[in-house]
Amino acid sequence: MTISKGDRLPSTTFTQMTENGPEAVLSDEYFAGKTVAIFSVPGAFTPTCSAKHLPGFIDKSEALQAKGVDEIACTAVNDAFVMGAWGKSAGAEGKVTMLADGNGDFAQAVGLIMDGSKFGLGQRGQRFSMIVKDGVVAELNVEAPGDFKVSSAEHMLEQL
Known part of the structure; x- marks a missing residue:
């Protein structure tokens, strides 16, 4: 079942690259007590993700x-x-946590989840964005396949 506005995020673990190597990031701790703008892309270094999605959030980080x-x-x-590596190459440090x-x-x-098997990508996350307040989804923006509109930093700014 797809998460909805008003739902609490499930407990999962991300991994973040640090100067000491990869470190686990527990979602319950990461989202606790703060407002987080999180966005998902089908893959690092892919065309739309690298040319528009990540750069948009980097450029709009201060406005957000x-x-x-x-x-x-x-x-x-x-x-x-x-x-x-993608975050470093895009200049995300200090603006967007990867x-x-x-x-x-x-x-x-x-x-x-989306199935990108016909493109050699396997199972990936769909393109989406969320505003999460203290672990609860305040806004959810899921793109139609192939689109890049509602998950952008610009759209998110309009929601805040």
């Missing part, structure tokens, strides 16, 4: 924070090494 967002996070069904969902546990738990 000015509207009450404590943290911005990007997730994808990629490993922490790839997410860390959270690897390597096994797709988060995407599966929120019911937003």
Whole structure:
């Protein structure tokens, strides 16, 4: 079942690349007591994700924070090494936290998995964004297949 506005996020574990290597990030702790703008992309370094989605949140990070967002996070069904390298190459450090969902546990738990097998991607997270307040989904924006509209930083700014 797909998560809905008003639902509490399920307990899962992300992985984040740090200077000490990959470290586990427990979702319950990460989302507790703050407002997080989180967005999911089908894959790091893929065309729309690299040209529009991640750069949009990097560019709008100050505007999102000015509207009450404590943290911005990007997730994808990629490993922490790839997410860390993508974040560095995009200039995300200090603006967007890169959270690897390597096994797709988060995407599966929120019911937003897509099958990218015909493109050689396997099971991935759909393109979506959420505003999460203290672990509860305040806004949920799920893209239609192939679209990039409602999960953008610009759309999220309009919701805040």
